[in-house]
Amino acid sequence: MPEVVFTGPAGRLEGRYQPAKQKGAPIGIVLHPHPQFGGTMNNQIVxxxxxxxxxRGFSALRFNFRGVGRSQGNFDHGQGELSDAAAxxxxxxxxxxxxxTCWIAGVSFGAWIGMQLLMRRPEIEGFISIAAPANRFDFTFxxxxxSSGLFVHGAEDRVAPHKEVMAVIEKVKTQKGIQIEHQLVDGANHFFDGKVDELMTTVDTYLDKRLGKRDEAA
Structure with a gap:
């Protein structure tokens, strides 16, 4: 897996990047969970x-926020991490x-950062937000x-209960031309322990609907 280092606002950021085979392919960026609770780009869901x-034919990038792994800088409570994601x-x-075009995917804290980036960058045409912690961070923005996208929660999530994000989704659903979907994974906790395969099936089904089925031979 090709390692990359690029410049962020607080210094070097460490990532993993794989280009698509086709020119003009969309970009997919994945943001990891909370840096102060063990979140890294090597998280299983990320x-x-x-x-x-x-x-699916994207050029894909995942990276460590500032202060994680070999990324320089220190945790900045979301503001600096949003700048990292923009970089x-x-x-x-x-x-x-x-x-x-670009898609953004985020897990927990990374979902909060990803949705903020979505608001600032019109080229982001879709999102996947996993275990978005609407009880801990403000999503009223x-x-x-x-853009249309998918929220996925574990039905047994006690860290960020899905009911909290439902209030956010209901507010957004009324916007013209934008469709926000929400799916629950039965038996899954906040970390989807033992349920990552079910989570990815849910994500793949949504992406099939939005983008068409994958070419398995690709």
């Missing part, structure tokens, strides 16, 4: 989302100048949400 994009998108676009 890893699976990364390959989910890659296997990651800038870098991915610089190495993929033909790419016209999503009014209106500029």
């Amino acid at each position: 890893y699976n989302l990364f390959y989910g994009f890659l296997n 990651a998108l800038d870098w991915a676009q610089a190495v993929n100048p033909e790419a016209r 999503l009014a209106p949400c500029p």
